[in-house]
Amino acid sequence: MSEGAPIVVLEGVSKGYGEGANRVEVLRDLDLEVHRGELLAVVGPSGVGKSTLLHLMGLLDRPDAGRIILGDRDVSTLDQEARARARNREIGFVFQYHYLLDELNAVDNVALPLRIAGRRTEAARGRARELLERVGLADRGHHFPDQLSGGEQQRVAVARALAMEPPLLLADEPTGNLDRNNAEKLFSLVGELHLLEGLTSVIVTHNEEMAGRCDRVFRLAPVGDESRDV
Numbered sequence: 352m353s354e355g356a357p358i359v360v361l362e363g364v365s366k367g368y369g370e371g372a373n374r375v376e377v378l379r380d381l382d383l384e385v386h387r388g389e390l391l392a393v394v395g396p397s398g399v400g401k402s403t404l405l406h407l408m409g410l411l412d413r414p415d416a417g418r419i420i421l422g423d424r425d426v427s428t429l430d431q432e433a434r435a436r437a438r439n440r441e442i443g444f445v446f447q448y449h450y451l452l453d454e455l456n457a458v459d460n461v462a463l464p465l466r467i468a469g470r471r472t473e474a475a476r477g478r479a480r481e482l483l484e485r486v487g488l489a490d491r492g493h494h495f496p497d498q499l500s501g502g503e504q505q506r507v508a509v510a511r512a513l514a515m516e517p518p519l520l521l522a523d524e525p526t527g528n529l530d531r532n533n534a535e536k537l538f539s540l541v542g543e544l545h546l547l548e549g550l551t552s553v554i555v556t557h558n559e560e561m562a563g564r565c566d567r568v569f570r571l572a573p574v575g576d577e578s579r580d581v
Contacts (some may be wrong), residue, residue: 359385364417392562395571447524449504451496458492464514482510491516502533520552530562
């Protein structure tokens with residue numbers, strides 16, 4: 352991988368939860384650059400703040416201090432409407448649990464970000480069918496989540512994350528609820544789509560073997576220790 356310009360930059364980012372004596376500092380003065388085209392793994396022990404880091408990068412939460420640069424602008428202080436618009440258009444999310452809507456079939460689940468963005472129904476569904484074919488589910492578009500296996504549900508979630516052709520993909524333990532075989536298939540799929548779609552991808556994982564197959568590993572340490580690249 353040739354190192355591109357940073358697409359995400361965190362400068363002196365801190366985040367904690369709670370008040371007074373009950374406050375827990377999760378991240379403190381964290382600096383991180385994610386370069387365009389990079390496949391970055393974030394690893395570390397449970398409770399160290401991996402999901403918090405991803406939520407901050409994905410504009411699902413705000414830092415207590417520091418700046419987050421997405422592309423060429425500081426997104427730390429955007430209002431709620433601007434943050435929602437950026438999430439919809441610039442960031443694709445895959446979580447440990449698929450979070451598909453039970454009342455929608457696979458096509459309409461994948462098309463949902465496009466419909467939120469105002470795309471016409473048929474155009475959105477056309478894009479959704481194209482993505483379902485790309486993730487190997489061309490024949491499952493009319494099935495509802497409870498008619499799909501766990502691995503299939505997560506592939507639908509990956510397709511949905513790519514619906515708006517975002518430059519940035521954030522995945523939080525995407526294989527965490529899958530058996531070894533399906534986890535391997537999903538990780539390989541994400542890696543293939545990362546290249547085919549020209550993505551910048553950040554994957555939180557406990558799986559050291561999978562992390563080692565990424566371009567770079569960022570090891571997040573407890574507050575007070577030093578987080579580092581390996």
